[in-house]
Ligand SMILES: *[C@@H]1O[C@H](CO)[C@@H](O)[C@H](O)[C@H]1NC(C)=O
Ligand SMILES: *[C@@H]1O[C@H](CO)[C@@H](O)[C@H](O)[C@H]1NC(C)=O
Ligand SMILES: *[C@@H]1O[C@H](CO)[C@@H](O)[C@H](O)[C@H]1NC(C)=O
Ligand SMILES: *[C@@H]1O[C@H](CO)[C@@H](O)[C@H](O)[C@H]1NC(C)=O
């Protein structure tokens with residue numbers, strides 16, 4: 001398993017924050033992006049960069065610390081080397097740091113200090129992935145074999161009618177090494193360019209410590225399938241999920257009546273779509289609810305939207321290239337967002353990307369396919385990236401299915417507790433406290449207290 005030239009969508013979405021917020025478009029020097037005025041005494045997050053997109057990206061990296069994916073002092077030090085709005089400086093700050101921590105990890109004999117080896121390898125892996133946020137990084141092997149119990153990488157065969165057979169890389173993380181007792185299992189779908197490795201540190205750890213097995217995967221459009229198999233996002237994401245579920249239901253240590261899907265960010269959309277075709281899931285968590293990324297973007301690009309809706313592909317493509325992608329006056333975040341989008345949808349045409357993106361949205365059929373299963377919809381109070389998309393998703397799950405109000409739980413994470421940003425990153429304890437309470441109320445689950453190694 002390789003780590004990927006990617007970061008979480010949590011991060012790529014960060015890239016559109018400035019653009020979509022419409023706050024920082026008037027600037028003339030893209031290497032010194034002007035930012036919305038940042039008031040450190042009262043901001044949704046404490047910004048490690050004056051550039052809001054980079055600040056969100058750095059918050060993501062530091063948020064992996066608790067789950068063993070980074071260390072706080074290391075990320076703070078790296079942050080001192082990054083110039084706001086300058087993508088090259090992200091690479092040049094992270095890359096040598098990653099190399100040094102990697103060298104440190106290599107210097108450790110895992111028979112003498114397995115924890116030191118594992119943790120330094122994990123930190124180096126994260127810094128390599130972070131270095132590649134704006135650029136292509138060195139692949140690196142995450143040290144899941146050094147976990148206790150070891151993480152189990154596996155690959156399943158999937159099939160989409162037009163692209164044929166493809167591979168879905170996944171990991172199984174076992175909560176209880178001491179026995180094969182069937183345990184509840186959380187399956188995690190990452191986002192727009194999220195790596196499943198980030199999800200291990202951010203979400204799996206929280207589940208594992210509560211006695212849940214954890215499974216992560218990446219489907220078409222997501223980092224590894226995009227890079228190594230050339231696969232763009234597809235509307236039938238369930239074709240990736242179903243064979244993963246086929247695989248895990250054969251395991252003795254999985255309680256097949258307690259498999260819960262957690263989709264993060266754009267994974268909230270993909271997860272709902274996949275769940276609507278996979279009846280073996282007991283429930284669904286959308287962290288956050290993201291009914292339609294296309295609609296979020298559409299609501300904020302009014303002038304371009306008219307062109308899009310006119311159906312003039314040539315004109316729309318030209319406007320996006322000239323006005324945004326090749327426009328040095330645009331902030332890094334907006335230029336980068338469009339480039340990344342074209343990459344993950346494997347097209348040179350913004351019109352084509354925006355059209356395909358629209359097909360990956362929650363619909364009434366999605367909600368009805370999820371049917372009578374409990375759904376948890378999360379929202380960050382001051383989500384700068386997806387605005388009110390969670391409210392839209394909530395309304396759909398409540399109104400477009402019988403008994404929807406009873407079956408849908410909504411939780412807004414608040415800014416006063418540091419949890420108001422997109423996906424409430426960096427406050428995973430609060431997030432899982434709420435998940436656990438919901439699971440207890442819904443299914444009577446009780447949680448263990450596992451000393452799981454990070
Ligand atoms: C942009 O900012 C850099 C760094 O401060 C500076 O060297 C450069 O001259 C600026 N370019 C323009 C066009 O203002
Ligand atoms: C502080 O933040 C809150 C929430 O975003 C906002 O309502 C309030 O106006 C801010 N106060 C100041 C002084 O900026
Ligand atoms: C399969 O993938 C192709 C290529 O991305 C896509 O156009 C098609 O809609 C997908 N099939 C289904 C049923 O979604
Ligand atoms: C589409 O836009 C292009 C360039 O902006 C223009 O030349 C062309 O006439 C338009 N096509 C139609 C069918 O309106």
Ligand SMILES: *[C@@H]1O[C@H](CO)[C@@H](O)[C@H](O)[C@H]1NC(C)=O
Nearest residue numbers: 025026027322323327329330
């Ligand atoms: C480039 O971006 C700037 C800043 O938003 C904008 O004022 C300008 O019109 C854009 N250029 C083009 C060609 O659209």
Ligand SMILES: *[C@@H]1O[C@H](CO)[C@@H](O)[C@H](O)[C@H]1NC(C)=O
Nearest residue numbers: 373374403406407408441442
């Ligand atoms: C409400 O949903 C729960 C499951 O979340 C179910 O156990 C309960 O019977 C439902 N109540 C009604 C009135 O449908």
